[in-house]
Amino acid sequence: MDIKPGFPFWLVKNGILADFPKLTRNLEQEEVVIIGSGISGALAAHELCSAGFKCTILDKRMLTSGTTWASTGQMSYEIDPTMLQLSQQYNEAFAVGVYDASLQALYDLKRAFQQAAINPGVESKSSLYLASDKKGLKEIDAEYKLRTKHGFPVSYLDGRKLESEYGLQRRAALHHGHAAQMDTYRAAVGLILHHVIRQNLTVYTRTAVTSMEVSANKVVLVTEEGFRIKARYVVCAPGNEAGMFLPKKVMSLYSTFALVTQPVPADLLWKDQCLIWETCRPYFYIRVAQDNRLMMGGEDMKFRKSKGMKDTLVARKAKSILSQCRKLFPRIPVKPEFSWFGVIGETKDGLPYIGQFPGMKNVYFALGHGGNGTTFSMIAAQLIRNQICGKMDYRKKLFAFNR
Ligand SMILES: Cc1cc2nc3c(=O)[nH]c(=O)nc-3n(C[C@H](O)[C@H](O)[C@H](O)COP(=O)(O)OP(=O)(O)OC[C@H]3O[C@@H](n4cnc5c(N)ncnc54)[C@H](O)[C@@H]3O)c2cc1C
Incomplete structure (x- = not known):
């Protein structure tokens, strides 16, 4: 490779x-x-x-x-801390406020681009949040209840539906239609x-x-x-x-890694070409980019200043990201073409x-x-x-x- x-x-x-x-x-x-x-x-x-x-x-x-x-230009009202986590750490009203703000921001971004008469390739998308394992399944159940209680747009897909509609073998997922992708x-x-x-x-x-x-x-x-x-x-x-x-x-600073594949056959892409991510941390995520290339990422790790090791690390992380893609979509032949990393700052x-x-x-x-x-x-x-x-x-x- x-x-x-x-x-x-x-x-x-x-x-x-x-x-x-x-x-x-x-x-x-x-x-x-x-x-x-x-x-x-x-x-x-x-x-x-x-x-x-x-x-x-x-x-x-x-x-x-x-x-x-x-x-990688993905946007969704769903953010890294779940509504459940925020309501446990603060309270439900706080968590609802943050998710409200996030939902509104998705649409305000589109409005800002319209006001400035620019088109940075924004495409509205739906999003699938997969349960990675048993723990993830529990989290998804509780998250679904909390979000529906407060009227947030979300639906629950069980394992059978996930398999029949998306060809994915996971126990469950949350699905919603309030996401987008673009060229940031x-x-x-x-x-x-x-x-x-x-x-x-x-x-x-x-x-x-x-x-x-x-x-x-x-x-x-x-x-x-x-x-x-x-x-x-x-x-x-x-x-x-x-x-x-x-x-x-x-x-705290984290390195996070991304890659883009060569174009893949259009008939092997999943339903609606939605954004996909999952409950485990660090999580794997994937979307379809220009010319039916797949864009994916994850493998976050604490940022360390290293001399000369960067290329080796990016190549190693890219291999690992690609193997997660192959596990999720064994029928899609993926060959990497670009890989890179960046540093993000995260609060507690x-x-x-x-x-x-x-x-x-x-x-x-x-x-x-x-x-x-x-x-x-x-x-x-x-x-x-x-x-x-x-x-x-x-x-x-x-x-x-x-x-
Ligand atoms: C691999 C990867 C994938 C990602 N995918 C997504 C995604 O799909 N969706 C999403 O929403 N987010 C994603 N992110 C996160 C997203 O990229 C960042 O949150 C966002 O770009 C941060 O923008 P910013 O303007 O705050 O910072 P930056 O883009 O880093 O801009 C800060 C600027 O400040 C300048 N600067 C710094 N210090 C000084 C100084 N002392 N004087 C003058 N200038 C200074 C820098 O040169 C830089 O240009 C991803 C990040 C990475 C690394």
């Missing part, structure tokens, strides 16, 4: 979609500065520019070349370009922010090259590198932190998005816009640092 670890599929497919110069002077009076040009920074820019703010994005790398490049890299770049063209947004790439001084009515950022930027508000969306801007550790409860950190006035964070990053990025963008505008938002307490 020949798996070449390297760039994510999206970069090869799209190429470099846009680029911007680096910052070479001080900026004295910025209204909003956003650190990070990933999907979180792009959506924050979209919401804030649409609300009338002038924004500036700073990114230490090329445009949108952080974790957003690596995303194109989405982020598209949103950014939309506002750059309208002159609401300025972007500097290869501009690393190395420190942040917060005072009562302004924030001063300093770049690696010593330039100073004074801003009224800062949105801090640097993905898994957010830790450097906070006085304490709030998330699997929910992101969005908003202000105590004592850091006028700085708004969007971090710890884990594996369901995109819907959380949407929530973060709206919540931060509302906080800056002084509007009430029921989601504030769900994602606050002190929840």
